[in-house]
Structure formats: structure tokens, C-alpha cells
Amino acid sequence: xxxxxxxxxxxxxxxxxxxxxxxxxxxxxxxxxxxxxxxxxxxxxxxxxxxxxxxxxxxxxxxxxxxxxxxxxxxxxxxxxxxxxxxxxxxxxxxxxxxxxxxxxxxxxxxxxxxxxxxxxxxxxxxxxxxxxxxxxxxxxxxxxxxxxxxxxxxxxxxxxxxxxxxxxxxxxxxxxxxxxxxxxxxxxx
Ligand code: ADP
Ligand code: 5GP
Numbered sequence: 001x002x003x004x005x006x007x008x009x010x011x012x013x014x015x016x017x018x019x020x021x022x023x024x025x026x027x028x029x030x031x032x033x034x035x036x037x038x039x040x041x042x043x044x045x046x047x048x049x050x051x052x053x054x055x056x057x058x059x060x061x062x063x064x065x066x067x068x069x070x071x072x073x074x075x076x077x078x079x080x081x082x083x084x085x086x087x088x089x090x091x092x093x094x095x096x097x098x099x100x101x102x103x104x105x106x107x108x109x110x111x112x113x114x115x116x117x118x119x120x121x122x123x124x125x126x127x128x129x130x131x132x133x134x135x136x137x138x139x140x141x142x143x144x145x146x147x148x149x150x151x152x153x154x155x156x157x158x159x160x161x162x163x164x165x166x167x168x169x170x171x172x173x174x175x176x177x178x179x180x181x182x183x184x185x186x187x188x189x190x
Contacts, residue, residue, distance in 0.1 A: 010095060010117050011185050012103050014110045015125030016155030017080070018137030020171040021104050024125070027178050028102070032187050036094050037102045041067055044082040047142050057087070074116070077108035080150040084109065100185070107158045110165075123184060124165035128172040130155070 015021050029037055041057045043064050052058050059067070064083050067073055074092075076085030086103055094101045103113065113120055127133035133155060137148055162168050167184050171177040182188045 009186075010091075010101050010103070010113075010120040012105060012110050012113055012120055012122045013125060013181075014105060014107055014122070014158070014165065015171075016127065016133055016158045017151040018133050018140060018155075019125050019127045020136065020174070020177070021125055023174065024171065024178055024181060025102065025104050027174075028181060028185075028187070031182075032100075035100050035102055035185075035187065037104065038086050038091055040084050040086055040105070041073065041076075042082060042084045044084070075105065075109040075112035077106055077112075079106050079108075080147060080154060086113075100187075102185075106154075107161055114164075121184065122165045122167075123181065124162040124168045125177070126159065126162055126168050126170050128170055130159075132172075 013021055013025065025037060029035060039053065039055070039057060041059050041064060043059055043061050044056070046052070046056070046058055050056065050058075061083070064076075064085070067085065067087075068076060072088055073085035074088040076083060078084075084106065086105060086109065091101055091103070103109075105113070110122060114122060127136070134152060137143070137151060143151065169177050169180045169184070179188075
């Protein structure tokens with residue numbers, strides 16, 4: 001095992017839009033202040049209440065392309081018509097300092113990180129049923145119908161790839177899913 005303890009590791013959390021990633025990540029961060037969540041860059045427009053540098057770094061397509069061409073992103077992908085990517089430097093710095101790092105990213109990005117960090121723990125978050133996923137994404141009320149349909153279509157591809165991951169957590173009961181994530185990430189006691 002590396003000189004840092006087993007908690008000082010990189011964890012990827014992937015799962016279809018609306019499955020509850022954001023909800024669970026917020027709970028994890030509240031309970032484990034030493035866990036660090038990478039703030040991604042995106043070309044998506046901010047949702048109501050989202051602030052630049054908090055949920056995302058919001059970019060124009062040109063400035064996102066600039067980040068890509070400068071090698072500033074650890075991985076990036078297109079998702080439902082927008083680009084998303086992980087700023088490289090802050091992740092490397094945290095890992096070198098022994099901090100546990102969490103990336104909440106979609107499937108293509110997870111595949112890229114898997115190649116560069118094969119030791120990363122990759123967790124797939126799945127819904128109890130597809131119908132429940134649809135209900136959650138609609139219930140959230142943050143996307144227009146076209147975007148919801150794009151996200152649900154993408155969800156089918158993501159769900160079909162869940163076997164690629166180290167572990168699958170079903171987000172049916174929120175507290176159970178939270179406990180499962182804590183156990184997998186070695187956070188249960190910190
Ligand atoms: P994601 O970040 O994966 O797109 P969100 O965290 O925004 O998903 O969750 C989508 C919706 O589902 C939100 O309205 C959230 O409150 C709800 N939700 C999350 N987890 C559960 C759960 N275990 N049971 C019921 N609803 C949930
Ligand atoms: P949303 O628009 O709902 O915030 O996010 C859409 C999708 O983009 C989610 O599946 C989320 O995990 C993913 N995502 C967020 N940040 C990144 C990132 O930096 N890289 C990649 N590849 N996907 C991301």
C-alpha cells in the first residue's frame with residue numbers, strides 16, 4: 001500500500017443523470033470534511049442558484065477548448081450537448097498532499113481516468129429502476145424536455161456499462177446508499 005493511508009485515494013463516482021449523485025456527494029462532504037470534491041469545468045449554463053467556482057467553473061466553448069488544448073484537463077467529455085472536464089492541477093496537488101479526492105463524472109471521463117489512474121476506485125451509482133430514474137430527473141425540474149430525453153437516452157448507455165466498475169451501489173434508500181459509499185471509500189470511521 002502507498003505511504004499515504006488507504007483513504008488518500010482517488011474515487012470516481014459515475015451514474016446516470018438524476019440517479020442522485022449530487023445528493024449523495026453533498027451528504028458525503030458534509031459528513032467527511034477531509035474529503036475533497038473536484039470542481040469541474042463545463043460549458044453548460046448555470047442552473048438557478050449555481051455559482052461559478054462552487055458547483056462548476058462555467059466556461060464558453062472557446063475557453064473550454066483552450067483548457068483542453070493547454071492540457072489543463074485530466075479528462076473531458078461531451079454530455080447531452082455540453083462539455084465537462086476535470087481541472088488537472090488541483091487534483092494532482094490534492095493527491096500528492098495525501099487528500100482523498102472524489103470525481104463525480106460521466107462514463108467517458110471515467111474511462112479516461114481509468115487509463116491514467118488504474119488504481120482509482122470506480123463506483124457506479126445505479127437507480128432501483130429506470131422508471132424511478134425518469135421520475136427523479138423529471139421531479140428535479142432543472143432541465144427542459146429535450147434535455148431530459150437526451151439524458152435518459154444517455155442513461156441507457158451508462159447503465160449498460162456498469163459492469164466495468166469496481167462496485168455498483170443502488171441508490172434506492174438514500175441512507176443505505178450513503179453507508180455503502182462510505183464503506184467502499186473507507187470513510188466509515190472518519
Ligand atoms: P444527479 O446528481 O445524479 O443528476 P440528483 O442528486 O440531482 O442527481 O438527484 C436527482 C433527484 O432525485 C433530486 O430531486 C433528488 O432529491 C432525488 N433523489 C436523490 N436520491 C434519492 C433517493 N434515494 N430516493 C428518492 N429521491 C432521490
Ligand atoms: P449536470 O449537467 O447534471 O451537472 O452533469 C451532467 C453529467 O456530467 C453528469 O453525469 C456528471 O457526472 C458529468 N460531469 C460533471 N463534471 C464532469 C467532468 O468533469 N467530467 C466528465 N467527464 N463528466 C462530468
